Amino acid sequence: MRALVTGATGFVGRKLLARLQDPIVLSRDAQRARQDLQAFHPTVFAWNPADQAAPAQAFEGVDVVFHLAGESVADGRWTPAKKQRLQDSRILGTRNLVATIAKLNQPPRVLISASAIGYYGDRGDQKLLEEDPPGEGFLADLSVAWEAESQKAATSSVRVVNPRIGIVLSPDGGALARLLPIFRKGMGSPLGKGQQYMAWIHIDDLLDLMLLAAERESLSGPVNATAPHPVTNRDFTKTLAAVLHRPLLLPPVPKFALRLSMGEFADSLFHSQRVMPNVAEQAGFPFRYPQLDVALQHLLTKS
Ligand SMILES: NC(=O)c1ccc[n+]([C@@H]2O[C@H](COP(=O)([O-])OP(=O)(O)OC[C@H]3O[C@@H](n4cnc5c(N)ncnc54)[C@H](OP(=O)(O)O)[C@@H]3O)[C@@H](O)[C@H]2O)c1
Numbered sequence: 001m002r003a004l005v006t007g008a009t010g011f012v013g014r015k016l017l018a019r020l021q022d023p024i025v026l027s028r029d030a031q032r033a034r035q036d037l038q039a040f041h042p043t044v045f046a047w048n049p050a051d052q053a054a055p056a057q058a059f060e061g062v063d064v065v066f067h068l069a070g071e072s073v074a075d076g077r078w079t080p081a082k083k084q085r086l087q088d089s090r091i092l093g094t095r096n097l098v099a100t101i102a103k104l105n106q107p108p109r110v111l112i113s114a115s116a117i118g119y120y121g122d123r124g125d126q127k128l129l130e131e132d133p134p135g136e137g138f139l140a141d142l143s144v145a146w147e148a149e150s151q152k153a154a155t156s157s158v159r160v161v162n163p164r165i166g167i168v169l170s171p172d173g174g175a176l177a178r179l180l181p182i183f184r185k186g187m188g189s190p191l192g193k194g195q196q197y198m199a200w201i202h203i204d205d206l207l208d209l210m211l212l213a214a215e216r217e218s219l220s221g222p223v224n225a226t227a228p229h230p231v232t233n234r235d236f237t238k239t240l241a242a243v244l245h246r247p248l249l250l251p252p253v254p255k256f257a258l259r260l261s262m263g264e265f266a267d268s269l270f271h272s273q274r275v276m277p278n279v280a281e282q283a284g285f286p287f288r289y290p291q292l293d294v295a296l297q298h299l300l301t302k303s
Pocket residue numbers: 006007008009010011012013026027028029033048049050068069070071072073085089093114115116117164165166167168169174175
């Protein structure tokens with residue numbers, strides 16, 4: 001499998017590169033990417049997703065494209081300029097990728113184009129399957145448009161899969177890396193009443209699932225990339241504190257306090273998303289870490 005990866009310098013992309021041989025990478029800053037990713041021996045091409053079509057020469061001999069690039073949702077306040085970057089990097093970025101794929105004489109077999117559980121909005125206790133309609137709000141609208149752009153690449157010869165990625169757990173990046181210093185000081189606490197569901201996935205299961213999606217011809221369209229046992233925020237908080245052997249002493253964090261410090265992004269932390277990986281389970285995907293306590297034990301106690 002010869003794979004091309006966008007967003008390879010990011011948290012998930014870097015972990016994915018470690019699982020690929022002779023990867024091709026598209027990055028906004030090719031020189032920095034060559035340096036940062038030298039351990040994976042990639043061939044790097046420059047590409048600014050929002051501004052230009054992807055370079056066609058990068059796709060020579062490529063049979064799988066993993067498209068992960070996008071402005072970070074969690075870093076920085078959602079100013080109007082930031083929201084524009086969130087949209088442009090994903091919607092225009094995917095359009096510019098697909099424009100190139102559509103012109104190739106030998107297109108890749110499969111495009112694995114990231115999406116997110118933000119697709120579902122805020123849905124209480126409802127179990128959410130791939131066929132359920134999208135929710136409401138900025139992230140839901142963004143995910144709908146992002147997926148739609150990628151699906152324009154779907155032809156008889158190009159299969160398109162959209163992993164709707166949940167909260168990816170690894171001590172090396174993403175939400176868990178941000179929570180660890182707080183919980184290690186014994187300062188963790190639930191967000192509000194903590195009743196909102198969090199659909200999480202162990203990084204190794206996410207990588208396995210994306211690689212399965214690349215190989216399994218029968219998979220196309222949305223695939224919920226979440227563990228089969230989503231938990232409430234209260235249970236997540238309790239489990240993380242227990243795995244770290246730390247007490248939970250502080251009162252819940254009220255929404256207004258987080259909104260003051262983080263801005264609009266804070267709202268999404270209170271969205272309830274009980275997402276179920278129906279397509280992955282139907283495909284017989286063997287989750288290595290279906291339960292949160294085991295996943296956290298593995299991530300936080302391995303040497
Ligand atoms: N981590 C999670 O829990 C999670 C959950 C749901 C969905 N996802 C989605 O999965 C994908 C990968 O996640 P991640 O956590 O690895 O992301 P990340 O660490 O933020 O990395 C994303 C990469 O995208 C590129 N990028 C950043 N800002 C950009 C911009 N304004 N325009 C174009 N490209 C830009 C960068 O690569 P270069 O600088 O090399 O171009 C960056 O390394 C993202 O699309 C994310 O939305 C992640």
